[in-house]
Amino acid sequence: EGIRPNASGLSSVLLGCSELSALQLGRQIHQIVCKSTLCSDITAVTSLISMYCKCGSLGDAWKLFQAMNKKDVVAWNAMISGYAQHGEAEKALSLFCEMRDNKIRPDWITFVAVLLACNHAGLVDIGMEYFNSMVRDYRVEPRPDHYTCMVDLLGRAGKLEEALKLIRSIPFRPQAAIFGTLLGACRVHKNVELAEFAAEKLLELDPRNAAGYVQLANIYASRSRWEDVARVRKRMKESKVVKVPGYSWIEIRNKVHHFRSSDRIHPELDSIHKKLKELEKKMKLAGYKPELEFALHDVEEEQKKKLLLWHSEKLAVAFGCLKLPQGSPIQVFKNLRICGDCHKAIKFISEIERREILVRDTTRFHHFKDGFCSCGDYW
Known part of the structure; x- marks a missing residue:
């Protein structure tokens, strides 16, 4: 209609691209920016950097960042956050030091990104030092986001008691997210007793939080405590809390394909299942053994293996193997x-198929290549 978009409008659209992982649409908007007066607008370019980071194209984000003549704290934050999300802790922390050297004063968002970088790399001592330096050196008061990062940092490293001690030291009422983070760490380290405590606290603060019930049920399931699983699910049903279904998606030739675990809807399921069966045989020859604790149902072992093989991530990856040219990278996103x-299986698939496979989940990006993951199996 002849109305030119401004930086604020483009930022909103790019945020939508980020949430939907719509990289191709984001590239088209980038072209619009290049052909307009917004090509030198800090807000517009920063939004592009953030979009590229969240859509898995870290190289494009870095090129834009380097080309910026003037960078404000928001631009630095976007790039540091990008490296943190992709597990590139060394680059994120190096960029933070460069930011300080350029006399840009970090804000509270900067420290969320820095702590996230330490978190994904397991840099507990360095993370603690940055956390302590916030008030001491920069007069940035810790917010709930910072405490959540620190609980995650300690929890992932198995320091669950230290994480609990930190929660008890928070000078304000802890938010539900903090107990949700502790609960997630308990799942990783199979600490049932502390998980029960974290779940109760989480549900006290947010009775409608489905993750509280699901995580606790999953912890019981991993220990084959099926009566406890049934009790949690019954309580969830009585509270009328609905679980958010897990699904993965992949974009092939500008069309987004969604998959749920044991999907029955996708029109090409037969060929996908056939591909997965082929991959399973090759994976087993290479040494793969299914992690049955992640089949969270009280069924026979063979049925558990089948359920695991049909998880949404594997369905999406197999579909990518079928539809994308041999050797080309695959990008999968999960909610x-x-x-x-x-995670274990996709490492094997990356080596068997000789492809790079990128998986973005709610926590971070996983870059699979030649049988290894960028997270170093620490996530």
Whole structure:
């Protein structure tokens, strides 16, 4: 209609691209920016950097960042956050030091990104030092986001008691997200007693939080405590709390394909299942053994293996193998945390198929290549 978009409008659209992982649409908007007066607008370019980071194209984000003549704290934050999300802790922390050297004063968002970088790399001592330096050196008061990062940092490293001690030291009422983070760490380290405590606290603060019930039920399931699983699910049903279904998606030739675990809807399921069966045989020859603790149902072992093979991540990856040219990279996105068995399997698939496979879950990006993951199996 002849109305030119401004930086604010483009930022909103690019945020939508980020949430939907719509990289191709984001590239088209980038072209619009290049052909307009917004090509030198800090807000517009920063939004592009953030979009590229969240859509898995870190190289494009870095090129834009380097080309910026003037960078404000928001631009620095976007790039540091990008490296943190992709597990590039060394680059994120190096960029933070460069930011300080350029006399840009970090704000509270900067420290969320820095702590996230330490978190994904397991840099507990360095993370603690940055956390302590916030008030001491920069007069930035810790917010709930910072405490959540620190609980995650300690929890992932198995320092669950230290995480609990930190929660008890918070000078304000802890938010539900902090107990949700502790609960997630308990799942990783199979600490049932502390998980029960974290779940109760989480549900006290947010009775409608489905993750509280689901995580606790999953912890019981991993220990084959099926009566406890049934009790949690019954309580969830009585509270009329609905679980958010897990699904994965992949974009092939400008069309987004969604998959749920044990999907029955996708029109090409037969060929996908056939491909997965082929991959399973090759994976087993290479040494793969299914992680049955991630099959969260009280069924026979063979049925558990089948359920694991049909997890949404594997369905999406197999579809990518079928539809994308041999050797080309595959990008898959998931609305929940990637499951441990899928993480293990995709490492094998990356080597068998000789492809790079990128998986973005709610926590971070996983770059699979030649049988290894960028997270170093620490996530």
